Amino acid sequence: MHQTPPASALGRIPRVNVEIRGLNMAYGEAWHRQQVITDLDLDVPAGQMTVVIGPSGCGKSTLVNIIAGFEKPDSGIVRVDGQPVTGPGHDRMVVFQETALMPWLTVRQNVSFGPQLRGEMDRATLRAEADRLIDKVGLREFKDKYPLQLSGGMQRRAELARAMINQPKLMIMDEPFRGLDAMSRELMQEFFLKLFEENRRTNLFVTSEIDEAIFLADRLVVLSTRPATVRSVIEIDLPRPRTYAMLASEKAFDYKREALDILHQEAMKSFKMGSGQSDFLEAYAKRAQ
Amino acid sequence: MAVASPSRSTFGGFRSSLGGALTNPTFWRGIVALIGFALFWELCSRSKQMFGVQVPWIGMVPPPSDVLGAWAKVVTEPGYWQSWYLSLNRVLAGFIAAQIVGIPFGLALAVNRYFRDIFFPPFEILRPIPPLAWVPASLIFWPTNEMSIAFVTFLGAFFTVVINVLGGARTINVQYLRAAQSMGASQWDLFWKIILPGTMPSIFTGAAVGMGITWEVVVAAEMISGGGTRKGGGLGFFIWNSYMGGSLEQIVVGMISIGIAGYLCSSAIRYLGFAAMPWRRLF
Numbered sequence: 001m002h003q004t005p006p007a008s009a010l011g012r013i014p015r016v017n018v019e020i021r022g023l024n025m026a027y028g029e030a031w032h033r034q035q036v037i038t039d040l041d042l043d044v045p046a047g048q049m050t051v052v053i054g055p056s057g058c059g060k061s062t063l064v065n066i067i068a069g070f071e072k073p074d075s076g077i078v079r080v081d082g083q084p085v086t087g088p089g090h091d092r093m094v095v096f097q098e099t100a101l102m103p104w105l106t107v108r109q110n111v112s113f114g115p116q117l118r119g120e121m122d123r124a125t126l127r128a129e130a131d132r133l134i135d136k137v138g139l140r141e142f143k144d145k146y147p148l149q150l151s152g153g154m155q156r157r158a159e160l161a162r163a164m165i166n167q168p169k170l171m172i173m174d175e176p177f178r179g180l181d182a183m184s185r186e187l188m189q190e191f192f193l194k195l196f197e198e199n200r201r202t203n204l205f206v207t208s209e210i211d212e213a214i215f216l217a218d219r220l221v222v223l224s225t226r227p228a229t230v231r232s233v234i235e236i237d238l239p240r241p242r243t244y245a246m247l248a249s250e251k252a253f254d255y256k257r258e259a260l261d262i263l264h265q266e267a268m269k270s271f272k273m274g275s276g277q278s279d280f281l282e283a284y285a286k287r288a289q
Numbered sequence: 290m291a292v293a294s295p296s297r298s299t300f301g302g303f304r305s306s307l308g309g310a311l312t313n314p315t316f317w318r319g320i321v322a323l324i325g326f327a328l329f330w331e332l333c334s335r336s337k338q339m340f341g342v343q344v345p346w347i348g349m350v351p352p353p354s355d356v357l358g359a360w361a362k363v364v365t366e367p368g369y370w371q372s373w374y375l376s377l378n379r380v381l382a383g384f385i386a387a388q389i390v391g392i393p394f395g396l397a398l399a400v401n402r403y404f405r406d407i408f409f410p411p412f413e414i415l416r417p418i419p420p421l422a423w424v425p426a427s428l429i430f431w432p433t434n435e436m437s438i439a440f441v442t443f444l445g446a447f448f449t450v451v452i453n454v455l456g457g458a459r460t461i462n463v464q465y466l467r468a469a470q471s472m473g474a475s476q477w478d479l480f481w482k483i484i485l486p487g488t489m490p491s492i493f494t495g496a497a498v499g500m501g502i503t504w505e506v507v508v509a510a511e512m513i514s515g516g517g518t519r520k521g522g523g524l525g526f527f528i529w530n531s532y533m534g535g536s537l538e539q540i541v542v543g544m545i546s547i548g549i550a551g552y553l554c555s556s557a558i559r560y561l562g563f564a565a566m567p568w569r570r571l572f
């Protein structure tokens with residue numbers, strides 16, 4: 001399994017700390033203005049898998065976009081190893097909720113995209129490195145295929161390879177396995193976990209699936225309903241390497257209940273505050289325009 | 290995990306090789322349908338003389354056998370081919386000019402806010418004017434008939450091309466741009482590596498629709514501007530002339546010629562589209 005990797009891959013992945021302090025974000029103008037994130041503080045410790053779980057529509061993707069530097073928060077700061085984030089950079093790679101492979105590039109061209117753009121590897125090294133990563137995600141036979149020729153799970157793996165080749169210090173995954181069938185989803189979780197346990201790159205993983213969250217996490221961060229803020233942080237003290245069997249343990253069950261309790265409270269709260277209804281009114285107002 | 294295997298590469302009945310066409314059932318169904326249609330038409334046209342009752346409307350159209358006869362006669366006349374040549378020339382000139390001006394213009398509207406703020410409003414006011422409404426003005430404005438026809442043809446395709454390119458470029462998945470940006474793409478890279486290939490499908494859609502409009506406009510413009518001189522001509526004028534001369538068969542010959550010319554032109558565009566976008570050949 002271990003061929004000698006090219007020089008560029010030998011560099012160890014630096015472990016970075018990510019700190020998020022006092023984040024606030026709202027969308028829309030005037031009376032359509034809607035707070036999406038309020039006073040959110042979050043740490044993503046070096047070499048750990050931090051999983052963020054929250055109800056659908058609470059602002060998880062917004063948080064991801066801010067950390068990645070695609071969007072500027074109204075206030076607050078994101079620091080990667082003490083350095084404030086000012087825009088996108090290849091120290092932070094995002095695997096998006098929907099596939100973002102360029103449909104007009106083959107798998108190999110997609111994977112080579114970043115280094116080629118920055119011109120940091122010569123052709124032969126880049127080719128070798130791309131092929132190594134494509135092999136690693138099990139797409140050797142599909143190198144020269146276009147994304148539309150791949151199944152959903154294969155697309156996700158190609159995306160992992162495209163992100164990894166950039167040697168990011170922080171990997172951000174935004175519900176990457178949503179929309180896969182149950183079988184592919186489990187296979188992808190296991191595969192992804194193995195990758196993480198191999199190199200322990202600092203990771204922020206967003207999901208709305210509790211079992212996925214506990215299976216992967218070192219730390220589980222539970223968000224409130226919109227506007228998102230951190231409700232609770234649960235340290236997941238299950239041994240690594242993880243297996244699915246551990247999800248059946250009593251400990252895992254307790255974690256699950258603790259997280260679900262909070263998520264349930266959040267759901268009830270938004271229900272009582274009538275936000276379900278105000279959502280409806282908002283949607284109606286938008287349509288009426 | 291299911292492997293999405295690329296299905297046999299038919300796309301709208303298109304095959305990349307002639308050999309492929311000959312083994313493709315779609316191709317043969319098309320041929321049979323055309324022959325069947327011609328037979329039906331023949332029977333209807335001859336209904337009076339064969340059954341004593343004339344089928345309404347289509348019974349008055351000359352039968353395909355007569356049309357073929359008329360066709361066999363005109364293909365020996367240089368005037369007929371001259372008409373093809375003139376119309377094709379005008380179509381290509383107008384079409385290519387519309388692409389050369391329209392694609393960059395559409396892309397500029399899409400990527401530059403100031404450009405859009407300045408040029409989009411006048412564009413939107415001019416766009417609803419049908420190309421043929423420009424004919425009188427351009428006959429006055431341009432020194433020759435030929436130039437007015439070319440201009441009107443250009444306009445016909447131009448607006449469609451721009452709208453398609455603009456729409457395509459504006460609806461590129463923002464995640465592609467973000468992914469590229471986080472991998473270090475400059476504005477320049479974003480344009481050439483994401484926006485341009487991402488807009489390609491819309492560019493070809495615009496070209497296909499624009500080609501259709503160009504033919505419509507050329508034929509109508511040829512009829513209107515009369516083409517009194519020998520240089521006028523064109524397939525539109527060919528039809529008009531046949532009408533004046535009272536030859537029903539020749540009118541149909543002219544119409545079918547335009548149909549064939551239009552089909553050849555759109556096939557060429559489809560072919561170019563497949564050559565330029567290999568990733569679209571897969572399904």
Ligand SMILES: Nc1ncnc2c1ncn2[C@@H]1O[C@H](COP(=O)(O)OP(=O)(O)OP(=O)(O)O)[C@@H](O)[C@H]1O
Binds near residue numbers: 027056
């Ligand atoms: N660009 C935007 N403009 C306006 N509103 C936005 C924008 N992006 C997100 N929102 C709103 O912000 C809220 C949070 O969206 P976000 O996508 O961050 O939620 P999420 O938790 O990722 O949801 P999901 O579970 O659907 O992925 C939603 O109400 C959404 O409508």
Ligand SMILES: [Mg+2]
Binds near residue numbers: 060061097174175
């Ligand atoms: Mg989301």
